[in-house]
Amino acid sequence: MLNPARSLSMHAESGRELPKVEAFEALYALGCRPRHGEVVMIAGRSGTQKSGFALFWxxxxxxxxxxxxxxxxxxxxSSRLASMATEDTTEMVEAGMKAGGRHRQRYLKALADSNIVFSFGSPITWQAVDEELEAWIExxxxxxxVVVFDNLMDFEGAESDYxxxxxxMSNATELARATGATVIILHHASDKAWExxxxxxxxxxxxxxxxxxxxxxxLSLSxxxxxxxxxxxxxxxxxxxxxxxxxxxRYATMRCHPEVTRFSKLELRLSPTAPVTKQWTPTGALAA
Structure with a gap:
């Protein structure tokens, strides 16, 4: 058992804010404060770049x-990560990997500093999660x-069983509390609603x-x-x-660059030909 003071002392570090991402400035302006050790859901309809958004984040x-x-x-x-790092399209990454030589080495070098480790088993099982965590600790x-589950309905038995x-969700919460990891889980929203x-x-x-x-x-993001x-x-x-x-x-707006799996801020600029007209234009891609 923990009294409030002891609990705060032990968990203050795990509750600190996650590193900020420049492209998400408008989201932070809404008061969004993602933290270490939280369970975060990213929900959206089909085809809304949920995986791209999570991977970029x-x-x-x-x-x-x-x-x-x-x-x-x-x-x-992996090609999305290489595309993100080099700002080449995924088609260019695919062609470069097939060509081999310096093209292949360029993409492999771009991924050398990445701290992401993938597990591609489908469906996702809790036994596989335990085994991957044990290997990580080893x-x-x-x-x-950070642990990302892409997505909730790809867990064994969770395709349609509420x-x-x-x-x-209960196990994801237990995982976050036991390990201190931020757990990001992707999920679907209805495509049949009137909205x-x-x-x-x-x-x-x-x-x-x-x-x-x-x-x-x-924290749940739509x-x-x-x-x-x-x-x-x-x-x-x-x-x-x-x-x-x-x-x-009430939502934040940013620019999506799906061809390179990147996101960028929208910048408010005044049109030189119409000083009273406000126009939103992208700031350009972030540095790799």
Whole structure:
């Protein structure tokens, strides 16, 4: 048993904020404060770059990360990382790896400093999670700082079973508390809700997240991609230690670059030909 003072002393370090990512400036401006040791959900409809968003986030933080990727293949995940690091498209990465020689070495060198370790088993099982964690401890004598599950419905038995999905969320919470790792879990929102048809490019509200499971994590983010403008919208629909909007009507906007799996800030500039007109334009890609 722990009294409040002892609990605060022991866990103050694990509750500190995660490293900030420059592209997420608008999200932080909403009061979003992701922390070490939390369970974080990223929820969105199909085709909204959830995996790309999660991969970019952990790559930019570059903390020791164990990424369970049942949704992305080994080539897709690794080529996205190489694309992100070099700003070459995934098609260029694929061609370069096939060409071999200096092209292949360029991409391998770009990934040399990455702290992400992948596990590609599908479906994800808790036995596999235990085995990967044991191997991690054997190699580095500590737990990973971040564990990503992509995604919740790719866990064994959780494809459509609500009870099993609840068990996954419960186990994810236990994992975060036992290891101090930030657990990021991806999940789907309904494609059949009325809002999915009337406002398909806006983030889904909390009640549209399948199974109501966005209420379980400390932080739940709702994401959407406008395929025409490539604006990426992120709403904070649940935050235990800060502001949130369950309706997802208040959201941060950034630019998505899907061809290189990158995100960047939107910058407010005045058009030189029309001084009173405000126009949003991207700042450009971040340095690799």
């Amino acid at each position: 952990v790559a930019q933080m570059n903390l020791p990360t164990l990424y369970f990727s049942a949704d992305m293949s080994a080539f897709t995940a 190699l580095w004598d500590e737990y990973p700082a 009870t099993e999905q609840m068990a996954v 999915a048809k009337s406002n398909p490019w806006n983030p889904p509200s909390r009640d549209q997240v399948k199974g109501g499971l966005s209420e379980k994590p400390e 994401v959407a991609l406008d395929p025409h403008s490539l604006e990426y919208k992120v709403a904070v629909i649940k935050q235990r230690m800060g502001a949130c909007d369950p309706t997802a009507q």
